[in-house]
Amino acid sequence: MFLTISFFIFSLLSLSHASVVDFCVADYNAPNGPAGYSCKTPKKVTADDFVFHGLATSGNTTNIIKAAVTPAFDAQFPGVNGLGISIARLDLAAAGFIPLHTHPGASEVLVVIQGTILAGFVSSADVVYIKTLNKGDVMVFPQGLVHFQINSGRSNALAFVSFSSANPGLQILDFALFKSDFPTELITATTFLDADLVKKLKGVLGGSG
Numbered sequence: 001m002f003l004t005i006s007f008f009i010f011s012l013l014s015l016s017h018a019s020v021v022d023f024c025v026a027d028y029n030a031p032n033g034p035a036g037y038s039c040k041t042p043k044k045v046t047a048d049d050f051v052f053h054g055l056a057t058s059g060n061t062t063n064i065i066k067a068a069v070t071p072a073f074d075a076q077f078p079g080v081n082g083l084g085i086s087i088a089r090l091d092l093a094a095a096g097f098i099p100l101h102t103h104p105g106a107s108e109v110l111v112v113i114q115g116t117i118l119a120g121f122v123s124s125a126d127v128v129y130i131k132t133l134n135k136g137d138v139m140v141f142p143q144g145l146v147h148f149q150i151n152s153g154r155s156n157a158l159a160f161v162s163f164s165s166a167n168p169g170l171q172i173l174d175f176a177l178f179k180s181d182f183p184t185e186l187i188t189a190t191t192f193l194d195a196d197l198v199k200k201l202k203g204v205l206g207g208s209g
């Protein structure tokens with residue numbers, strides 16, 4: 001009896017540490033900060049704030065990576081603000097790929113809906129984990145680690161990826177180096193790449209410097 005009562009009181013105390021609001025739908029008219037958007041006045045929140053229609057159609061894969069990521073992060077989907085979750089749609093045309101990248105703010109879980117995807121990540125210990133994923137397969141990518149996805153089938157591939165943050169962040173390694181104005185002499189000084197290769201890749205991706 002004492003244990004039961006103790007547990008009950010403990011449960012109440014634990015609950016008292018939970019968030020005091022049910023949700024914090026993004027108010028796009030107020031400033032955004034590191035913790036996300038300000039909360040929309042609950043009276044103005046409607047069911048539509050918790051529903052996102054943008055993942056129903058495929059993204060435009062006519063681009064250099066033959067792939068498209070359609071995000072439903074806090075900036076697009078007001079209902080996920082403050083919940084620590086988000087989702088995106090991944091379309092990969094034949095030979096499409098998502099270049100080596102990291103999400104500084106979130107772990108990721110990917111589920112293949114159609115096609116075959118070769119995916120992998122590299123750990124902090126420089127161990128590489130690679131797997132071919134088929135329809136229905138799920139793979140996780142731990143927070144902050146560089147990872148990639150490649151369409152390894154002959155037809156289009158479709159996957160949905162969800163994140164442990166409403167704003168997972170995205171940094172693409174090749175874009176940071178070769179799509180930016182990072183001076184070539186500093187890239188060669190801070191990597192093992194030679195200047196000719198750096199300039200060639202900047203030409204391909206549109207970087208300068």
Ligand SMILES: *[C@@H]1O[C@H](CO)[C@@H](O)[C@H](O)[C@H]1NC(C)=O
Nearest residue numbers: 058059060061062063064068
């Ligand atoms: C897809 O993107 C390409 C390149 O930006 C563009 O030319 C094309 O019109 C787009 N297609 C659609 C259906 O929006």
